[in-house]
Amino acid sequence: MSETLPAAGTADVDPRTAELRERLAGVRQRISAATAAAGRSEEPQLIVVSKFHPAADVVRLAALGVTDVGENRDQEAAAKSAELTGLAMRWHFIGQLQSNKAKSVAKYAFSVQSIDRPQLAEALAKAIAREQEESGRPDLDCYIQISLEDDGGAHRGGAAPADVERLAESIAIASGLRLAGVMAVAPLGMPPGKAFEKLAVISADLRGLHPEAVGISAGMSQDLEAAVQFGATHLRIGSDILGSRPRVR
Numbered sequence: 001m002s003e004t005l006p007a008a009g010t011a012d013v014d015p016r017t018a019e020l021r022e023r024l025a026g027v028r029q030r031i032s033a034a035t036a037a038a039g040r041s042e043e044p045q046l047i048v049v050s051k052f053h054p055a056a057d058v059v060r061l062a063a064l065g066v067t068d069v070g071e072n073r074d075q076e077a078a079a080k081s082a083e084l085t086g087l088a089m090r091w092h093f094i095g096q097l098q099s100n101k102a103k104s105v106a107k108y109a110f111s112v113q114s115i116d117r118p119q120l121a122e123a124l125a126k127a128i129a130r131e132q133e134e135s136g137r138p139d140l141d142c143y144i145q146i147s148l149e150d151d152g153g154a155h156r157g158g159a160a161p162a163d164v165e166r167l168a169e170s171i172a173i174a175s176g177l178r179l180a181g182v183m184a185v186a187p188l189g190m191p192p193g194k195a196f197e198k199l200a201v202i203s204a205d206l207r208g209l210h211p212e213a214v215g216i217s218a219g220m221s222q223d224l225e226a227a228v229q230f231g232a233t234h235l236r237i238g239s240d241i242l243g244s245r246p247r248v249r
Ligand SMILES: *Cc1c(COP(=O)(O)O)cnc(C)c1O
Pocket: 049, 051, 072, 094, 095, 185, 219, 220, 221, 222, 236, 237, 238, 239, 240
């Protein structure tokens, strides 16, 4: 019998599905334990980061109860989401985004978590408005990506904390965009707890101005426990569920 063709009735035990089920269960257990340890009553939303992994894995994840996936490149996300239009899955865009890709992202994204400048918010607002006219899509959940580096963001990958208020305003006033909260990646060389504590303070300040912006997207495979401790509402977990991916592409 061919190894690549499972016999009828055994699709359930496709080895990759079995592997994903096990890894997913392990991560869910860690999330439950961290939630309990933090004295929180509600678990954060798990977003499985599917970048570099094939659309077939997203299908397997859906069968295992995953409802949310994250991608960081438009080309890859657009192709996968187009291939899987029949699948009930929310696609979150979590990577650096050029304004000229806003039109494409508006076709499939439930959220963009990496908004770091007003021009990007404007481009997304325009693209979402057009998409809403054509397809009636819902408003886009928008997260401000914040740089937690000690240099205050003098580099790529997130807005400086000092720029959050202005950026939030540009999202809040745009029709079609919903200000959902903040997102960050813990910087290398800083204990993740310290980074996420900083993020929690920024989030509290933002909520003072925009009470609806309750989202805190923080925590990856290596640091999800610290993120849960400091109030993450969304976790973005890739390698601990899907396995390692090539380092560079
Ligand atoms: C890749 C990626 C993740 C997932 O990281 P893992 O270490 O694989 O869990 C989370 N957030 C962002 C922004 C990413 O690019």
